[in-house]
Amino acid sequence: MTTNGRTDGHGCMAKDAKPTINDVARLAGVSKKTVSRVINKSPLLNGATRSKVEAVIAEIGYVPNPQARALALRRNFLIGLIHDNPNAQMVLGVQEGILETIRDTEFALVVRPVDRHSPQLLDDIRHFIEQQRLFGVMLLPPISENDELADMCRKLGCTVVRMGSAALDKSEHLVASNDRQAVADAVFWLSELGHCRIGFIAGPQGFRSARERELGFADGMARAGLAIDPALMERGTYRFESGLAAGERLFAVDPPPTAIFSSNDEMAAGFLHRALDKGLKVPGQISIIGFDNTATAAHIWPPLTTVQWPIKAMARAAAHKLIDPLDAASQPSIFLSDLIRRSSADAPSA
Amino acid sequence: MTTNGRTDGHGCMAKDAKPTINDVARLAGVSKKTVSRVINKSPLLNGATRSKVEAVIAEIGYVPNPQARALALRRNFLIGLIHDNPNAQMVLGVQEGILETIRDTEFALVVRPVDRHSPQLLDDIRHFIEQQRLFGVMLLPPISENDELADMCRKLGCTVVRMGSAALDKSEHLVASNDRQAVADAVFWLSELGHCRIGFIAGPQGFRSARERELGFADGMARAGLAIDPALMERGTYRFESGLAAGERLFAVDPPPTAIFSSNDEMAAGFLHRALDKGLKVPGQISIIGFDNTATAAHIWPPLTTVQWPIKAMARAAAHKLIDPLDAASQPSIFLSDLIRRSSADAPSA
DNA sequence: AGGCAATATGACACCGGTTACCAAATGTAA
DNA sequence: TTACATTTGGTAACCGGTGTCATATTGCCT
Secondary structure: OOOOHHHOOOOOOOOOOOOOHHHHHHHHOOOHHHHHHHHOOOOOOOHHHHHHHHHHHHHHOOOOOHHHHHHHHOOOOEEEEEEOOOOHHHHHHHHHHHHHHHOOOOOEEEEEEOOOOOOOHHHHHHHHHHHHOOOEEEEOOOHHHOHHHHHHHHHOOOEEEEEEEOOOOOOOOEEEEOHHHHHHHHHHHHHHOOOOOEEEEEOOOOOHHHHHHHHHHHHHHHHHOOOOOHHHEEEOOOOHHHHHHHHHHHOOOOOOOOEEEEOOHHHHHHHHHHHHHOOOOOOOOOEEEEEOOOHHHHHOOOOOEEEEOOHHHHHHHHHHHHHOHHHHOOOOEEEOOEEEOOOOOOOOOO | OOOOHHHOOOOOOOOOOOOOHHHHHHHHOOOHHHHHHHHOOOOOOOHHHHHHHHHHHHHHOOOOOHHHHHHHHOOOOEEEEEEOOOOHHHHHHHHHHHHHHHOOOOOEEEEEEOOOOOOOHHHHHHHHHHHHOOOEEEEOOOHHHOHHHHHHHHHOOOEEEEEEEOOOOOOOOEEEEOHHHHHHHHHHHHHHHOOOOEEEEEOOOOOHHHHHHHHHHHHHHHHHOOOOOHHHEEEOOOOHHHHHHHHHHHOOOOOOOOEEEEOOHHHHHHHHHHHHHOOOOOOOOOEEEEEOOOHHHHHOOOOOEEEEOOHHHHHHHHHHHHHOHHHHOOOOEEEOOEEEOOOOOOOOOO
């Protein structure tokens, strides 16, 4: 009863066409449905049949057509990465992390940079999700803080995973870093180094991450038993220029700070720039710690001590939550960041 | 003969289900085929019928299911971005550029970071293309220099567009920057500033971009009437550390160079770092020009003068070539880079 | 041996679009 | 008026998978 599939009366396979489930079925002498069961690892299947089909699949190099599957299943295997994030390093890290997780699945990653301030933001994203019939979306900060957006995505039927700060929400679909604790630890470390006048450059108001980092600063100072001097508290925009400006003002305070925690690296770079302009010794006269560990942090002079999100690990976790219903049912995942010690922070020289 | 579609005898639309082509056909009182003709802008169609169908489409917010279309048309509307590029800024810029072009089309962008050195590189990418049935792929440098890869993609039936240096190939599916000319111009500008001892840090051997920039350096020196001193020619790996090492050697030369052109910013940052370590004044004693305009370039001290690819414009052009057959038939697109003048390069002080 | 699950496989309609082909309606020439 | 070309719309099959349900086979118990 063994049939030589390639020469059977039904005609041979077309030269260049990709093999389909029908080819497999014919060659294996079973029905389409059985092949489908093999592909989907259905448990109620005779072992012998399964291996026969698997052999044929391997032989002719059959790959199921994801479009056809998507059509039949009424859902597809695209996950969208929606972001409005100025930190290229981070966005790329997230992309790589997601990819590591979905590498051997049928999922693919489609990206969508957006403009947070666009008036059609919601409409654009809705159209994107509906048109591509996305399986799920991943939201990166700062746009992950937009609750309205997250609700809309859920309403559109896709699972939503947000990356952000721990306090973002209690949803199980959250992957967060504990910025507050990381900053507190870093500030406490500065105090251990002997710093008493520690300044802070906050991020822009309205950003959850900025708020978390502020709270962390307060925590760290409290743990160190240090009072917060309002004159050493600055607020910036997360941009280089605002770090420059904060430096201008902070160096005018008397007595000046001996250490500064900046809520991100870009502002830290600006602050550092100003410090060097003024002829200060770093870290001797002023220690600096940043946040994010961007590529710049390692390449400025002196190299910047900074707090680093475990971006890839977080992205892997987020991707798991997205594609694995079991994982999604679990708790929010909270990651703790590392302090990358380089040479911009050390004991005060005086 | 006007019918109130929503209450016709055939039953009303399900509550939450997305409208399908059948719904449109029923409500408009025409056949599926007619609706399909409207969607695909078939020319042989009565104007009245067309507008009636279009009205219904607008009313119920119908969006064709891309999976179904992909299945029927045997091709889909995904374009893949394959890259192995360490410059996050550039990769993200490309993503944004592509997106600007495909924003109002049915195309979507799926990304695939890869490891150039992986032994299964080809297999991985083949699997990716076959599984997702990609419409086309875009290759970024340095992986765009892999001819074998490009051939494979073409053989798999997708159009290939490569971004790279001008000399890459003569294919019409090329979007390139004229690195050679840009470097030559920058070097000539250094000579105009009064520099005579100009050094060069080359990129790693085997990179087309590195080769182009070397040729550009030679062109620029020739145009300036300057002889190339072999002692001032270094070769690096495009990494920060190799810039550091090149600096170590170059400052040992007597007389030392007064200006350096580095084939990328990361090495320039390393070189700059070493210069400052040695207590040199930048740009007074040593001028530095980089290439790429990474985020770091603007944030190091002093800010780095560098050559910038018009990345977004190139990406837009590349995306056009990919999705528009007419555009693809045209010539390769060559872009000229800009010199971003910051403060790391100026006239020698002595 | 008969009855009855439990297991393994197949037939067939369907997902939402497309094309090939055919029928009807309209217009035009002999 | 008939014959024939030209536009338009409808029908059915198909793209490559999936679900539902029926059927064939097997093993087990009484």
